[in-house]
Amino acid sequence: MPRPSEADLRDAVLELARPVAERLDLEVLEVVVKGSQGSRVVRLVVDALDLDPEVGVGIDDIAELSGALDEALELADPIPGAFTLEVTSPGADRPLTRARDFARNRGRELRVELAGEPGEELVGELMDVTDSTLTIAIGDEDRVLPLDAVVRGHVVLPW
Numbered sequence: 001m002p003r004p005s006e007a008d009l010r011d012a013v014l015e016l017a018r019p020v021a022e023r024l025d026l027e028v029l030e031v032v033v034k035g036s037q038g039s040r041v042v043r044l045v046v047d048a049l050d051l052d053p054e055v056g057v058g059i060d061d062i063a064e065l066s067g068a069l070d071e072a073l074e075l076a077d078p079i080p081g082a083f084t085l086e087v088t089s090p091g092a093d094r095p096l097t098r099a100r101d102f103a104r105n106r107g108r109e110l111r112v113e114l115a116g117e118p119g120e121e122l123v124g125e126l127m128d129v130t131d132s133t134l135t136i137a138i139g140d141e142d143r144v145l146p147l148d149a150v151v152r153g154h155v156v157l158p159w
Helices: 006-023 059-076 099-103
Strands: 026-034 040-048 083-088 109-114 121-129 133-138 141-146 150-155
Touching: 006 026, 006 040, 006 059, 040 059, 059 083, 099 121, 109 133, 121 141
Parallel strands: 040 083
Antiparallel strands: 026 040, 109 121, 109 150, 121 133, 133 141
16 A cells, blocks of 8 residues: 655645634644654644734634644544644744735735846835735835735734
């Protein structure tokens, strides 16, 4: 019997993790499975389903998801051998690439890297987000950018 690939294991974990996370009002952003049988690490990055910039993921959310997912993984047993489960929230400096990522950061100052000219960036306050555009206030001007022209964005941290 062939050993499952890391992609197969990731997909199996994601299938179990999504409904558990959604019950807790969380969204699974990333699943990574690394290592070999008996010493695998399963890492999930989750964020709040709520797009309100003031709603985040707390340590209690992480603990509850970790416990519930650990139980689900033990029952379904998609990962042969022992593994370590790590559940975390995205860091403050994570890249923003999807409309949902940007929507969570309305009202914040962003640095946005644009496609086309290498290194071309805009810095301004994110005013609005749609499925296909970002509106960024730069000085007295509001710039509407097509989301597909944005390579990535980052929140400008105050420190």
